[in-house]
Amino acid sequence: MAKSPKVAVDVVIFTIDAGALQALLVEVKRGPFAGRWAFPGGLVPVGEPLEETATRELLAQTGLRDVYLEQLRSFGDPARDPHTHVLSVAYFALVPHKGEAPCAKAQRAAAHSAGGKYARVQWVPVSTLPRLAYDHNAIAAYALQRLRAKLAYTNIVYSLLPQAFTLGELQEIYEIILGRGLDRRNFRKKVGALGLLRALRRQRRGPHRPAQLYAFTRRTPMNIGML
Amino acid sequence: MAKSPKVAVDVVIFTIDAGALQALLVEVKRGPFAGRWAFPGGLVPVGEPLEETATRELLAQTGLRDVYLEQLRSFGDPARDPHTHVLSVAYFALVPHKGEAPCAKAQRAAAHSAGGKYARVQWVPVSTLPRLAYDHNAIAAYALQRLRAKLAYTNIVYSLLPQAFTLGELQEIYEIILGRGLDRRNFRKKVGALGLLRALRRQRRGPHRPAQLYAFTRRTPMNIGML
DNA sequence: TCAAAAGTGTTCTGGATACACCCATGA
C-alpha cells in the first residue's frame, strides 16, 4: 500500500481592526520558508478530528475559543511544501472586533505566543499581505472569496462583532469586507426587515450623536438573504 | 513528529438518466464494510495531486475524461474508517447524459470495471441511496447540496448534457436536480436572456412536434445568475 | 457654530412570477 502525504491544517484567522480586514500571520521558524510569514497551522496527528486541530491552533494563537470556524477546502499540490508532500486542509475563522481598543487583539495574540512555536505573530491587513510561505497566498485568496460570498447569504458577521454594536459598526464591517460602500438607509431597512437584531436599552456615546446599540438575537450560523 | 492520517479521494459521480439524478456506486470488496456500497475512491500516493487521483478514479470507473470535477471538502473524522484514520477529500463529477440510451452508461461502466478493483459497479438514483460504507451518506448529502447550489449560479449543467440538446431537456435537468417544476415560458425567457446557447440548424425528431436543438456557446465553468 | 455621525421614507425600475393558447408531429 502506497504511502500517503502528511496532513496539516492551516487557519486563516480574520478580524476587523483599524478599519480594515486583518489576518493573523506567524513567522515560520525553519525549513525552506524560514523567516517568511504564513497562516498558523500544524500537522494533524492520527486520531484527531480536523476541527480539533484547527481549534487548537486557534486557541494557541489568539487565546480564543468558541469562534466561528469553517473548512474551506484542501490544497494538495505535492510541491506546495518543497520539503515533503503535505496536504493542507484550510480553515477560516472569524474573531470578534474590539472597536474600543485598536490592536489590542494583536498585542494579546503576540503576548500569548511569547513562548510559542512561532518566532513572531502579527495581524496584517489582507489588502497588504506579503508573499507568504507555501501556497498560503492562494489560501488567502480563497478564504477572502468565501468570506465575501458568505457575508451575502449568511449571518456570520455576528462573529466579528462584540455583543453590543451600532448599526453603523455593522454596516462598516460589510463595507470593509466587500470593499464598497452601501447605502445607509437601504442597509438599515434590510437589516431591520431580516429581524436578526434586537435593540438594547443602551446607546453608544461618542464625539457625535449617540447611537442605538443592538445585539444579535441568535448568535448561530444561519442562511439569510443579506445581499 | 506525529504520524498523519492516510489520505484518500472519493468521487461522487453524478449523471442524469431515466429521468433521475444518479450516482455511481461501487461495492466494497473487503474490510469492515465489505459488501456495502460506496463512492469510488482510493488512497492518494505521495507526490500525486488530488485532482489527479480523482481523475484516475473517474477514468477507471466510467471511461470518461475531461468531465466536470470539483472538490467538495475533506471529511476527517478519525472514526469514519474503523480500520485506521483515513482522511477523505471528497470530489464531485458531472458526466453527460445520453438521452437516447437509458442505462447505457451504467452498462459501460460495469463492463469497464469487469477486471477492476470493485466487485460491482452500479448507477443508483440519489433519491434511493442505500446505507453506504464509511461516511459516504454524509458526503452524498453534501455533494447534492453543492450541486443544487451551483446549478443556480453557474453554467455547469453543460457538463450533464450532450453537445446538442433541446430546451425541454435542459429544463428537465434543472427540474430533476432541484426537485421542483419550473415554468416553461419563464425558463426559456431566462435562458435566452443569458445568451449561453446558440440554436443549431437541426431539430430533434420524436413522437411529437420536433424540437429545436441548441448547443452551449462556451463549455467552460462560469458564474451566471440562472436562478 | 461647526463638524460628524445618526436617523428616517418615497420613488423608480428591473427581474421574477403567474398564467393560456396554438402548433407540429406520430400513432
Added chain:
DNA sequence: TCATGGGTGTATCCAGAACACTTTTGA
C-alpha cells in the same frame, strides 16, 4: 383525431437601488 410535448407574450408584484434632509452631540 388525438395525445403529447414544443413554442410563444403580457400583466403583476416585489425587492433592490437611488436619493436629501433633519437631529444630536462634543469640541
